[in-house]
Amino acid sequence: MSSPVPGLPMVVPAQGLPARVRIHEVGARDGLQNEKSTVPTEVKAEFVRRLADAGLTTIEATSFVHPKWVPQLADAEQLFPLVADLPGVHLPVLVPNERGLDRALALGVRRIAVFASATESFAKANLNRTVDEALAMFAPVVEKARSHGLHVRGYLSMCFGDPWEGAVPVHQVVRVCKALMDMGCDELSLGDTIGVATPGHVQSLLAELNEEGVPTSALGVHFHDTYGQALANTLAALQHGVTTVDASAGGLGGCPYAKSATGNLATEDLVWMLQGLGIDTGVDLGRLTATSVWMAGQLGRPSPSRTVKALSHQE
Numbered sequence: 001m002s003s004p005v006p007g008l009p010m011v012v013p014a015q016g017l018p019a020r021v022r023i024h025e026v027g028a029r030d031g032l033q034n035e036k037s038t039v040p041t042e043v044k045a046e047f048v049r050r051l052a053d054a055g056l057t058t059i060e061a062t063s064f065v066h067p068k069w070v071p072q073l074a075d076a077e078q079l080f081p082l083v084a085d086l087p088g089v090h091l092p093v094l095v096p097n098e099r100g101l102d103r104a105l106a107l108g109v110r111r112i113a114v115f116a117s118a119t120e121s122f123a124k125a126n127l128n129r130t131v132d133e134a135l136a137m138f139a140p141v142v143e144k145a146r147s148h149g150l151h152v153r154g155y156l157s158m159c160f161g162d163p164w165e166g167a168v169p170v171h172q173v174v175r176v177c178k179a180l181m182d183m184g185c186d187e188l189s190l191g192d193t194i195g196v197a198t199p200g201h202v203q204s205l206l207a208e209l210n211e212e213g214v215p216t217s218a219l220g221v222h223f224h225d226t227y228g229q230a231l232a233n234t235l236a237a238l239q240h241g242v243t244t245v246d247a248s249a250g251g252l253g254g255c256p257y258a259k260s261a262t263g264n265l266a267t268e269d270l271v272w273m274l275q276g277l278g279i280d281t282g283v284d285l286g287r288l289t290a291t292s293v294w295m296a297g298q299l300g301r302p303s304p305s306r307t308v309k310a311l312s313h314q315e
């Protein structure tokens with residue numbers, strides 16, 4: 001056991017957890033897509049650069065979606081070139097269709113994410129498509145992206161509950177997961193879009209996916225923190241062998257097309273827990289916290305992250 005250091009947790013490892021976790025930082029995309037005011041492009045670029053400087057190596061930068069659907073990210077063409085040359089950093093972007101992929105390819109994007117839904121209601125609200133129509137929209141995108149050598153992530157939203165439909169039957173999650181894998185996605189991210197999951201639910205879904213032939217090694221987790229369960233759910237996923245965790249600096253976030261979606265798991269809260277467990281992330285917690293305090297200043301309200309509050313004495 002190491003001695004306490006101000007600003008850092010005591011390191012006390014626990015059994016059955018991975019040695020290293022890859023954080024997929026979504027603050028600049030999931031975090032900002034729901035902001036009421038539009039954040040200036042240069043501030044977004046500075047945010048991404050500071051996240052990279054804090055040691056994050058996968059930073060979802062923006063979305064190449066229809067600008068009328070997500071006006072907050074309508075500056076994707078202007079933003080991406082401002083951050084594209086960050087050394088050693090992957091900058092995935094969301095792409096819903098071939099139009100989005102072509103926009104991304106024109107800028108030299110190397111990683112994309114398509115985003116499916118386990119439920120019909122959210123597929124309609126978010127993509128103006130049925131679940132199957134959305135999958136049909138993604139198939140040529142994934143094929144073309146892979147033919148250009150791009151890494152493709154497949155998001156799957158509403159894996160644990162849906163604000164319109166309630167409980168989501170596991171077979172719906174399994175079906176869409178398998179479709180995304182068969183399409184050629186390199187990794188999947190299981191979204192708890194409205195934050196209703198609890199740890200037992202996480203472990204049982206992961207076990208069922210394994211039984212259906214979806215390996216844990218292909219899965220990341222994406223928890224929103226509506227009910228304060230995101231960190232507990234993450235620990236449950238790590239115990240099951242997951243090593244990719246999505247999080248948003250300062251706990252920013254929400255989905256404009258999902259009722260009651262709040263911010264993501266805060267990256268600082270995640271890093272605090274992982275450091276305490278002796279799990280390597282490569283992230284400098286002090287620099288990351290300073291970034292979220294700076295971003296909170298830009299947005300004009302305090303960060304919802306408990307760790308940011310504790311480390312910065314932010315009111």
Ligand code: HMG
Nearest residue numbers: 064065066069096099100126127128155157158191193255
């Ligand atoms: P649609 O209205 O059905 O579009 O929207 P369409 O295919 O009928 O096309 C209509 C017009 O839009 C056409 O122009 C297209 O060219 C244009 P026109 O010919 O009429 O002049 N268009 C585009 N323009 C620029 N970029 C594009 C694009 N696509 C079409 N990419 C669409 C369908 C998919 C485009 C729309 O629904 C959309 O953009 N949705 C995005 C919604 C979104 O970004 N949601 C948030 C991200 S998902 C999320 O947050 C969940 C996640 O975090 C995980 C979790 O928490 O669960 C990932």
Ligand code: MG
Nearest residue numbers: 030191193255
């Ligand atoms: Mg999300």
